[in-house]
Amino acid sequence: MGLIDRFFSNKPNAPSTDTGSAAAARQRLQFVLVHDRAEIPPATLNLIKDDIIAVLSRRIRIDREHVSVQLTYTENESRLVVDIPLLTEALSDAPGRARGSSARPATAPRPSSR
Amino acid sequence: MAGTVITITSGKGGVGKTTTTANIGTALALLGQKVVVFDGDVGLRNLDIVMGLENRVVYDVIDFVEGRCRLRQALVRDKRAAPGELYLLPTAQTRDKSAINPRQMVEVCEELRRDVDYILIDSPAGIEQGFQNALAPADRVFVVTNPEVSSIRDADRVIGLIEARGKGPAQLIINRLSPARVKKQEMLSVQDIVEVLATEVIGIVPEDEAILSSSNRGVPVVLNGKTPAAQAFQDIARRVLGQDVPVVEPQSLSWWQKLLGIS
Ligand SMILES: Nc1ncnc2c1ncn2[C@@H]1O[C@H](COP(=O)(O)OP(=O)(O)O)[C@@H](O)[C@H]1O
Ligand SMILES: [Mg+2]
Numbered sequence: 001m002g003l004i005d006r007f008f009s010n011k012p013n014a015p016s017t018d019t020g021s022a023a024a025a026r027q028r029l030q031f032v033l034v035h036d037r038a039e040i041p042p043a044t045l046n047l048i049k050d051d052i053i054a055v056l057s058r059r060i061r062i063d064r065e066h067v068s069v070q071l072t073y074t075e076n077e078s079r080l081v082v083d084i085p086l087l088t089e090a091l092s093d094a095p096g097r098a099r100g101s102s103a104r105p106a107t108a109p110r111p112s113s114r
Numbered sequence: 115m116a117g118t119v120i121t122i123t124s125g126k127g128g129v130g131k132t133t134t135t136a137n138i139g140t141a142l143a144l145l146g147q148k149v150v151v152f153d154g155d156v157g158l159r160n161l162d163i164v165m166g167l168e169n170r171v172v173y174d175v176i177d178f179v180e181g182r183c184r185l186r187q188a189l190v191r192d193k194r195a196a197p198g199e200l201y202l203l204p205t206a207q208t209r210d211k212s213a214i215n216p217r218q219m220v221e222v223c224e225e226l227r228r229d230v231d232y233i234l235i236d237s238p239a240g241i242e243q244g245f246q247n248a249l250a251p252a253d254r255v256f257v258v259t260n261p262e263v264s265s266i267r268d269a270d271r272v273i274g275l276i277e278a279r280g281k282g283p284a285q286l287i288i289n290r291l292s293p294a295r296v297k298k299q300e301m302l303s304v305q306d307i308v309e310v311l312a313t314e315v316i317g318i319v320p321e322d323e324a325i326l327s328s329s330n331r332g333v334p335v336v337l338n339g340k341t342p343a344a345q346a347f348q349d350i351a352r353r354v355l356g357q358d359v360p361v362v363e364p365q366s367l368s369w370w371q372k373l374l375g376i377s
Contacts, residue, residue, distance in 0.1 A: 020299025026306055029263045033270055033310055075312065 034071045038078040045069055052082060061087040117227040120354070121154070121252035122287075123237035123245060123276075125268020129258045130289040133325060134347070135236035136164045141336045141351035143198035148230040150189065152222075153205040154248035155238045156213055162204050166332020167192060175222060176206040176213045185225055194337055201230075211243040216250035223251035232354070240272035249276065255284045256316060261291050261302040266310065273313055285316040287350065292321045293366035304363040317350035319343050320364050 035042055049069040056062050063085040072079045122135045132155075139151035153161040156176065162168040170190045173183040189201040203226075206213060226233050237248030249255065255276050259269040269286070276284045288304060295301040304318055322343035328335045335344040336351075342364065352359045 022296070022299045022302055022306070025263050025302050029266055029302070029306075029310055032263070032267050036267065036270065037274075 034073045034078070037073060038071050040071060045071065052084070056084065063087050117148075117230045117233055118253045119223050119227070119233045119235065119251045120254045120256060121235045121237050121248050121281075122256045122258060123240060123248060123272060124258045124265070125240045125270070125272040126259075126265045127239040129239075129260045129265055130287075130319070131239075131258050132161055132164050132236050133329065134256070134258055134287060134289065134319070135161060135234050136334045137336045137344070137347035138351050138354065139232070139234045140165075140192075140195050140200060140334045141348045142232055142234075142354065143192075143195035143200035144336065144348075145351055145355065146198045147232055147355070148199045149195075149232045149234065150201045150203055150226050150230050152203040152226075152233055152235045154219075154235040155244060156205045156247075157207065157210050158238070159205050159207040161236045162190070162202060163332065164329050165192065165202055165334060167202050167204075168332070171202075171204045174204040174206045176209055178222070179214050179218050185222065194333075199230075211238075211247065214247060216247050219247045220251045240268065240275060245272075249279060249281055252281050255281050256287050257284045257313070258287045258289050259307070259311075260289055261296075261304075261307060263302075266302070266307055270311055273311060284313060286311060286313045287317045287319065288315060289319045290321045291318055291364065293364045296363075297366050315361050316353055317346055318361060318364060319346040319350075 031042075035045075046069075049067060052069065053062065053064050053067055057064070066083075066085045068081075068083045070081050070083075072081055120138075122131050122138075124131050135151055139149050143149045151161060151165070152175070153159055155161075159174075162171050167190050172190075173188040175188055177183045178185050178188050189203055192200040192202060194200075203222075223233055223235075233251075235248045235252070238244035257269050257273055257276070259265045273282070273284050273286075276282045286307075288307060291304065292301055296303045304315065308315060320342045322335070322341050324335050324338075324341040325343055328338070335341055336347050338344065346364075349359045349361075353361075
């Protein structure tokens with residue numbers, strides 16, 4: 001459980017400590033399996049991200065560049081994790097990622113096929 | 115006697131299903147079991163070639179299903195695997211998957227089960243009709259994968275299908291592992307694969323040059339005993355029989371082990 005959690009919670013572009021191609025294989029395998037099992041292709045996730053940005057931007061100021069929408073996977077559930085940094089007056093012109101507060105993750109049950 | 119049917123399948127093609135079927139079947143017979151290895155890949159017959167029995171095939175399972183022979187007549191005896199008994203049940207080379215259906219596969223296996231301990235079905239890769247045929251009579255299912263992203267991805271899919279059909283949990287055979295490359299971080303390790311597939315491993319078969327010459331000659335590696343892959347297949351056969359043979363990830367040999375010729 002702990003290992004699987006850690007395995008799947010890596011950010012897709014997290015820096016890796018080992019240099020061999022096995023590291024790339026692990027990363028790519030994680031990515032395809034998460035999407036296969038949830039039956040949500042990466043392209044759909046990008047559309048969802050655009051929708052979320054559009055909806056939220058009508059009401060609040062968000063740091064569009066750093067919105068992240070990701071699938072994660074543990075032994076018994078798939079999870080859609082949405083992270084939306086807010087732009088606040090004090091930080092809006094600071095470079096890089098503003099200090100953000102996260103939206104609550106939306107949970108989806110694992111597909112019944114696995 | 116009520117024999118056990120084990121279907122050997124995979125998500126992706128070319129990962130070693132036929133090699134695995136031939137070798138586990140032969141190893142079980144060498145351990146004294148009565149075994150039928152059954153070619154479940156209609157139209158792409160090759161278990162007979164890998165076993166070196168192609169010249170002795172007279173009838174095949176489609177001849178039996180269509181009433182041209184008795185089941186006994188389609189079985190080819192392989193006398194090399196004493197003290198047990200080993201038979202090949204070939205399929206047709208010139209027909210397609212629709213020549214046999216899942217219900218007929220079950221009937222064939224019911225008839226074989228009465229006389230043998232194990233029936234190993236060499237299944238086509240997942241998802242097509244041929245796979246449904248091979249899955250229908252299965253008591254146990256082994257999924258073969260290579261330590262490679264595309265192969266593992268497809269294995270994941272097929273493991274899900276097996277479970278959905280009520281034939282799970284599948285057990286995993288990791289074939290063509292190269293310990294030296296794992297050590298150099300060039301290949302996914304057994305642990306990497308197990309973590310993502312969350313499926314019990316029943317065997318790890320190393321990459322072994324002897325496999326190619328063995329299929330060139332039509333002599334399964336377990337008949338010549340000592341190569342790394344042969345030992346891995348013999349271990350799997352013992353686990354099938356319920357013997358307690360721990361599954362350990364093969365290690366690459368250090369320079370002094372190579373010098374001393376330890377394997
Ligand atoms: N452990 C191994 N080491 C080296 N070569 C192997 C190994 N297992 C299979 N092969 C080779 O891989 C190829 C595909 O094997 P095969 O058993 O025909 O796969 P499948 O039945 O899944 O299509 C063959 O050329 C075979 O000799
Ligand atoms: Mg084959």
